[in-house]
Amino acid sequence: MSRRSSTRCSKMRRSVSKFIAGAVLAVSAASPAFAAKTVVNTLPAVTSACSLSLPTPDAIACAGYFSGNLLNGSPTDVLNQQQAIDSLPGTFQWNGNWSALANSTNPFYVLDTDPNTVNPGLTNGNQLNFGTTLYGLTIIGAHFGNGSVVGNNSVFWLFDFGTTGAQYVALDNPQGWSNAALYTTQPPPGVPEPATWAMMLLGFGAAGTALRRSRRKTGMLAQIA
Numbered sequence: 001m002s003r004r005s006s007t008r009c010s011k012m013r014r015s016v017s018k019f020i021a022g023a024v025l026a027v028s029a030a031s032p033a034f035a036a037k038t039v040v041n042t043l044p045a046v047t048s049a050c051s052l053s054l055p056t057p058d059a060i061a062c063a064g065y066f067s068g069n070l071l072n073g074s075p076t077d078v079l080n081q082q083q084a085i086d087s088l089p090g091t092f093q094w095n096g097n098w099s100a101l102a103n104s105t106n107p108f109y110v111l112d113t114d115p116n117t118v119n120p121g122l123t124n125g126n127q128l129n130f131g132t133t134l135y136g137l138t139i140i141g142a143h144f145g146n147g148s149v150v151g152n153n154s155v156f157w158l159f160d161f162g163t164t165g166a167q168y169v170a171l172d173n174p175q176g177w178s179n180a181a182l183y184t185t186q187p188p189p190g191v192p193e194p195a196t197w198a199m200m201l202l203g204f205g206a207a208g209t210a211l212r213r214s215r216r217k218t219g220m221l222a223q224i225a
C-alpha cells in the first residue's frame with residue numbers, strides 16, 4: 001500500500017471514530033439518565049452488639065446499638081427506624097407513621113404510676129409499660145442516654161410473649177434510660193386480626209347478598225305458580 005493510501009485510510013479511521021464518539025454523546029444528551037439508583041443507608045454506625053438480656057424477659061433478637069437517639073418523627077430517623085426494624089427476623093414492616101405510635105406525643109409515654117421513681121416515665125423505676133397487654137411477636141425500640149450502660153445509643157428488641165402475654169418489659173439496668181416506642185404487638189388470643197375481620201365482613205356481605213337474591217327468586221317463582 002502506498003504512503004498516500006495509508007494516509008487516506010488513517011484519516012478515514014479518525015473521521016469514523018469522531019463520528020461514533022459524537023453520536024454517542026448526542027444520544028447520551030438526548031436520553032434520560034438511567035444510572036443505577038444509589039441506596040443511601042442512613043443508619044448511624046453500630047457502636048456495639050446489642051444485648052438480648054438487658055430486658056426481662058430476654059429478647060429473641062435485637063438491632064443496634066445505633067449511635068444517638070433514633071426514636072423521633074424526623075424523616076431521617078423514621079427511615080432509620082424502618083431500616084433497623086427491617087433487619088429483625090420476621091415479616092413485620094413498619095409503615096413509618098410515627099404519629100400512630102403510642103409515644104408519638106410524649107417520648108416518656110410508658111406509664112409511670114409513681115412520679116417519685118428514680119427514672120420518671122418508667123413504672124416502678126425499671127418497667128417499660130405501654131398500658132396494653134403484649135402478645136406474640138412484639139417490637140420495642142428504646143434509647144439510652146449518656147451515662148447508661150450502653151452509652152448514647154438506640155436499640156430495637158424483638159420479643160415473643162406467646163399467648164400468655166406480658167404487661168411490661170423490665171430493664172435490668174435502667175440507668176440513663178431515655179425513651180421507648182412500641183411498634184407492634186399481636187392481638188389477644190381468639191381475637192381476629194384486622195385483615196381477618198375484613199375477610200369475615202366481606203364473607204358476611206357476600207352471604208347476605210346471596211340470601212337476598214335467593215329469597216327474591218323464591219318470591220318470583222311463588223308469584224308465577
